[in-house]
Amino acid sequence: MTERGFTRSAHRAVGAKIFGGLLAGLLAVVGFGGSAHAQGSGSATLDAVKARGQLVCGVSGDVAGFSLPDSKGVMQGIDAEVCRAVAAAVLGDPSKVKFVPLTTQNRFTALQSGEIDLLSRETTWTLGRQASLGFLFAPTYFYDGTGFLVKKSLGVSDVKQLDGATICVQPGTSTELAIADYFRANNLKFTPIEIENLQQIQQAFLSGRCDAYSTDSSALAGFRYTQGDKASDFVLLPTIISKEPLAPAVRKGDDKWFDIVQWVLFAMMTAEELGVSQSNVDTFATSTVPDVRRLLGADGDLGKALGLDNKWAYNVVKQVGNMGDVWNRAIAPLGVPRGINAPWTKGGLEYAPPMR
Ligand SMILES: N[C@@H](CCC(=O)N[C@@H](CS)C(=O)NCC(=O)O)C(=O)O
Known part of the structure; x- marks a missing residue:
C-alpha cells in the first residue's frame, strides 16, 4: 500500500517537473540555441553553461561515495567529481556547479527537458536508455553490478x-x-x-x-x-x-557537448595512465613526453578542437584530479576494491582512446 503512495506522489512530482522542464527546454532552444549556433561554439549546451557561468548537474545527493554533502555542505563523491571535472574543463573552476538532487524515477525527464546539462547519478548505460530515452552516455567511470x-x-x-x-x-x-x-x-x-x-x-x-x-x-x-x-x-x-556500467548521460542532438563530457573523462583516465596526478601535475610542466605535453596543452590544440581553453585537461587534473585521485577520495573509503575499475595497464577496464 505504502509503496503505491510513494509511486503516486512521485508521478505527480514527475508531471510537474516535465511541465517545468519542457518550458525550460523551450526557453533554452529559443533563448540560447538560435543565436548560439550563429556566433557560439556550435554547442547550445556549452554556450548556455558559459553564459550562466555554471554547470547544472543532476545527482542523487544522498549516496555515500557518489554524491553526499559533507559536514560543511560540500557535495562529495565520484558523481559530484565528474560534474566538477566538466566545470573545470569548461569554466576553469570546479566550484561552478549547481547540484540538482534527483530520484531514480525523475532523473531521465530532468535530462530530457533541459532542466540539467548533465546527469551524473549512478546511472547504468543501457541500450534502452540510449535508443528510447534519447541519451548519449559518456564513458563508464564505474563498472558496477x-x-x-x-x-x-x-x-x-x-x-x-x-x-x-x-x-x-x-x-x-x-x-x-x-x-x-x-x-x-x-x-x-x-x-x-x-x-x-x-x-x-x-x-x-x-x-x-x-x-x-x-x-x-x-x-x-x-x-x-x-x-x-x-x-x-x-x-x-x-x-x-x-552488469551496471555507470556513466554520465547527456541529451542526444548536441554532439559537441557530448565530445566535451566524454573527453573530460578520457583525460582523467589518460592522466592516471601517464602518472600525472593532482599532486604532481605541475612537475610535468617541462615534460618532454609527447602524450603528456598534448594532455596538458603544452603542444597541439586538443582543447581548441573541443571548443575549450587549451588548459582544459590541466585544469581538470589540477583542480579535481585524475581518475585514481577521485577513486581514492570517493570510493576507496567505502572499502570497495578498485578491481576491474583499475586502468588497463594494471589489468582493469579503464581505457581511453589516444589523445592526439
Ligand atoms: N544503476 C542503476 C541503479 C541506480 C540506483 O538505484 N541507485 C540507487 C543506489 S546508488 C540510488 O540512487 N539511490 C539514491 C536515491 O534514490 O536517492 C540504475 O541506473 O538504474
Whole structure:
C-alpha cells in the first residue's frame, strides 16, 4: 500500500517537473540555441553553461561515495567529481556547479527537458536508455553490478537461498529488471517491495520489512559502511547478478557537448595512465613526453578542437584530479576494491582512446 503512495506522489512530482522542464527546454532552444549556433561554439549546451557561468548537474545527493554533502555542505563523491571535472574543463573552476538532487524515477525527464546539462547519478548505460530515452552516455567511470545485502542473522550466504524472499528495490532502476531476470532464470520466487525514497527503503530494510536490499553493490557497500559499528551485522552476498556500467548521460542532438563530457573523462583516465596526478601535475610542466605535453596543452590544440581553453585537461587534473585521485577520495573509503575499475595497464577496464 505504502509503496503505491510513494509511486503516486512521485508521478505527480514527475508531471510537474516535465511541465517545468519542457518550458525550460523551450526557453533554452529559443533563448540560447538560435543565436548560439550563429556566433557560439556550435554547442547550445556549452554556450548556455558559459553564459550562466555554471554547470547544472543532476545527482542523487544522498549516496555515500557518489554524491553526499559533507559536514560543511560540500557535495562529495565520484558523481559530484565528474560534474566538477566538466566545470573545470569548461569554466576553469570546479566550484561552478549547481547540484540538482534527483530520484531514480525523475532523473531521465530532468535530462530530457533541459532542466540539467548533465546527469551524473549512478546511472547504468543501457541500450534502452540510449535508443528510447534519447541519451548519449559518456564513458563508464564505474563498472558496477547488482548485489544483495542481507542481515547476518538471516543466515543466508548465497543469492539462491533467497527463494521466496521479500526484496527491497527502488522503482525505475535497472536493478528491478536484473532481479526479475535472475530469479526467473533460476526458477526462484521473490516479492519486490518497491520504495522510491532512499531513506525509506533503507529504513524498510533495517526494520525487517524485506529480507534483502538490492541495488548497485557499491551503494550497498556504502550503506553498510555508514552503519558504523553495526556494519558487521550485514552481509553483502558475493554474487553479482548484472552488469551496471555507470556513466554520465547527456541529451542526444548536441554532439559537441557530448565530445566535451566524454573527453573530460578520457583525460582523467589518460592522466592516471601517464602518472600525472593532482599532486604532481605541475612537475610535468617541462615534460618532454609527447602524450603528456598534448594532455596538458603544452603542444597541439586538443582543447581548441573541443571548443575549450587549451588548459582544459590541466585544469581538470589540477583542480579535481585524475581518475585514481577521485577513486581514492570517493570510493576507496567505502572499502570497495578498485578491481576491474583499475586502468588497463594494471589489468582493469579503464581505457581511453589516444589523445592526439
Ligand atoms: N544503476 C542503476 C541503479 C541506480 C540506483 O538505484 N541507485 C540507487 C543506489 S546508488 C540510488 O540512487 N539511490 C539514491 C536515491 O534514490 O536517492 C540504475 O541506473 O538504474
